[in-house]
Amino acid sequence: MKPVTLREIADQLNISITTVSKALKDYPDVSPKTKAQVRELASTLNYKPNTFAVNLRTNESKTIGLIIPVIVHHFFSNVIKGIIAQAEKKGYLVVILQSNESYELEKKQIDLLMNQRVDGIIISLANDTVDFKHLTDVISSGKPLVMFDKIAKIVNCSKVIIDDRKAAYEATKHLIDIGCKRIAHFRGSLLPQNSIDRFLGYRKALFDNGIAYDPSLVYICECDEKSFEEGQKNTRLLLEQHKDVDGIFINTDLVAIGAISEFKKAGVKIPEEIAIVGFSNWFVSSIISPSLSTIKQPGFKMGKEAFKQLYKEIQSIKKNEPIDFKQIVLKTKLIQRESTKI
Amino acid sequence: MKPVTLREIADQLNISITTVSKALKDYPDVSPKTKAQVRELASTLNYKPNTFAVNLRTNESKTIGLIIPVIVHHFFSNVIKGIIAQAEKKGYLVVILQSNESYELEKKQIDLLMNQRVDGIIISLANDTVDFKHLTDVISSGKPLVMFDKIAKIVNCSKVIIDDRKAAYEATKHLIDIGCKRIAHFRGSLLPQNSIDRFLGYRKALFDNGIAYDPSLVYICECDEKSFEEGQKNTRLLLEQHKDVDGIFINTDLVAIGAISEFKKAGVKIPEEIAIVGFSNWFVSSIISPSLSTIKQPGFKMGKEAFKQLYKEIQSIKKNEPIDFKQIVLKTKLIQRESTKI
DNA sequence: AATTTTAACGAAAACGTTTTCGATAATACC
DNA sequence: GGTATTATCGAAAACGTTTTCGTTAAAATT
Structure with missing residues (x-):
């Protein structure tokens, strides 16, 4: 026994x-x-x-921590899958925690993971995280930290991201290319870097193509579990306030799908009267009607790369070598579907 | 430092x-x-x-293992969320592994978790798991094991499930109630208990309502990542072989959505010409057109209950008390939507 | 005043491994 | 034959905690 x-x-x-x-x-x-x-x-x-004894002796747990805002989410669950797959290859286990987009929870969970003495942490920030001390503490304690997707530019550590600004530019440019003249934007929360970048990409595309930027065409939507409803709500507002809009670039597919459902309800034809581009390429987007044009965001690969980088840093620390932080930018791709077919 | x-x-x-x-x-x-x-x-x-020292001394890790077939899956990611939420309350961390529906991987992962000396394991079986020695080994080694959703009846341990047979019965009965006379069934793989039970529920509903069971109306579909395409494929087959079918009960929403897309392509009207009921209530099902009637399967709660039971058993083992295995059956609910509106 | 009880503390073992450093014996070398 | 080298092994410390059990001194009891 x-x-x-x-x-x-x-x-x-x-x-x-x-x-x-x-x-x-x-x-x-x-x-x-x-x-x-x-x-x-x-x-x-x-x-x-006995792993407990080995851990104590070697002072490592072969376990890493992962903190994500939400688990039930097409993009994030793909990232999880990528991280776990890559970690398994290297003999690492992954402890997963969900911050629920809450800064307070995020702090507690970082604490939990540090107490558990995981060998490293991968994180995508909560929407309302503005203070980063809990993160810099991790780094200065000598544990590697890798951020992905929702990052803090100011924190000095490795990051795996996409070029949100460029992707948003492309999406908006696409709308312009198919003839849209007055383009709205449903953006994400104010704080996260990627929702800022997507907004900036949108604005630059307008500017570069001689379309005046109109702040009243930008709607904010907190992208939590109510994304779908947020999309519907903003669409109703838009229909009241700006009848002349003929294209929207939307921060997230789920919001875009909410918008589509609302436009259909209102009898507005997509893409004839209004064209829509989403973001992330959720699976749903390909099967709804009209199918949704969107930006493909490589979740699985992002997870893989994040772990790869973390692994490198863990090795460096073991050998007492200096670690050099990397910023890994993955390629995105515009996928054109019915919602922007001319 | x-x-x-x-x-x-x-x-x-x-x-x-x-x-x-x-x-x-x-x-x-x-x-x-x-x-x-x-x-x-x-x-x-x-x-x-120092957790390592505490673990060694107390011989427990305050960590549990979770093995699921797929992570990128609406139902399973909800279960994960439930487990993590409940575990966090009790100060436990969760290590997640994905079996990819492979028995071989599942075995390896059980091994990994046992070597890691987690305090307990929660698992939903891979489709092709037929031998259960790796699972009984866990139990006889004195570690608690809780199964959920895809269980093995024969293994003596606690289980958290829904009454698949009853739910399938209800779904099929619903089709009969709205007037369907010839009802097909897209079932899941042959081995998993829940896909067997759903099939049995379907058959019993036919029988109880004086409808002859016709084996040629039952299509098998391996519900992996290709579910959507499987649904389309089976639908094409059905359209060729059985023009007279006026209702289908489908093992999983995603397959059902594939079916709907194919029917639409073929110009078959839903629900007028054919009514469809899915299973699991994926989020998508509520927003596609026509929206899909389905069985609501409480993933989050299932996760919570699974951890609760595991926690109880961990406590019992600590106190050297005998553990009594429980079979927890959660309620499901039929959600009627457009795909069965008369 | 003698005894018992209580309060407060510490020595030491134990958990199971890894790794450093010596020790011994056997072999090779000149 | 004496020295240097190599092959093979083990003692012991260390990782940091928890817990048992013993010790001492003070307080309470007779």
């Missing part, structure tokens, strides 16, 4: 614990004969090293 | 490590005065107990 320990193997073979440990780790100063004996007995007894 | 230990506090206060430890854990045999001193110094030094 009790798990097998090194001591048991040592006792049965009448050798020391030291030698058993060395044999199993293939140290050069153990004779081939004893190595063979130890290995055989270990496997027949089904010996598994 | 080095983390603070009990020894440091002890040295600074000129007392023993024992007393410091006891003071922090509020043992009765430490004077109020020293307790206060210790606590104050501990907080100013920002002392955090």
